[in-house]
Amino acid sequence: MLKRLPTSAARRGLSAQPGLRQVMSQFATGVTVLTAGGDDAHGMTANAFSSVSLEPPLVLCCVAKAARMHTSIVSADSFAVNILSAEQQDLSKYFADWRRPDGMAQFDAVGWSAGAKTGAPLLDGTLAWLECELAQVLDGGDHSIFLGRVVATSRGSGEDALVFYGGKYHEVDGRARAA
Ligand SMILES: Cc1cc2nc3c(=O)[nH]c(=O)nc-3n(C[C@H](O)[C@H](O)[C@H](O)COP(=O)(O)O)c2cc1C
DSSP states (O other): OOOOHHHHHHHTTOOSSOOHHHHHTTSOEEOEEEEEOSTTOEEEEEOOEEEEETTTTEEEEEEETTSHHHHHHHHHTEEEEEEOBGGGHHHHHHTTOTTSOSGGGGGGGSOEEEOTTTOOEEETTOSEEEEEEEEEEEEETTEEEEEEEEEEEEEOSOOSEEEEETTEEEEEOGGGGGO
16 A cells, blocks of 8 residues: 655655745746836845746746835836846845845945946846836736836856755856756
8 A cells, every 4th residue: 555645745854735935945046136226226136037028028027015126116117137146145145135225325235337228237247137128017916027028138247157946045057058
């Protein structure tokens, strides 16, 4: 007779029905910092980011309705996505820390330049960045889904990727990509 699954799962220290956060942590993602310029300029670490369409060029990111970033993107009507490199783990932690200063002062601690299309801060040393105009805001429960029309892109100077998996940071060697 087959052993009942909950017994073996419990022996491995796993609950029979893990929560959504626990399950989603098994999906490895890159790490981005979303930024917006203007009067409510702000930056926030986010891994809920995806490409949506090539023609027209669309991406999406999901932002908690309670986050300062939410107000900031709506107010700017645009945002930038900074794809972090392996060396930028500290930046990821910084832009996820509620104690960072408000407004443009939070960018004093980092190197950046203003995006030509949106004015959103583009961080130095990233793998790549995208500037987006806000195309649509969709309801996503306690988050909003921001659909962005991509208006500018660039490859940055970073080589190795920062990955978030299992609630921890990992690094992917950029040189291994060619294999
Ligand atoms: C690796 C990582 C990924 C995150 N991804 C998201 C995300 O996709 N959406 C979101 O709303 N918050 C995300 N967060 C949490 C926010 O970065 C954090 O709550 C932040 O302090 C909110 O900033 P704000 O309220 O100043 O805008 C993530 C945090 C980390 C460390």
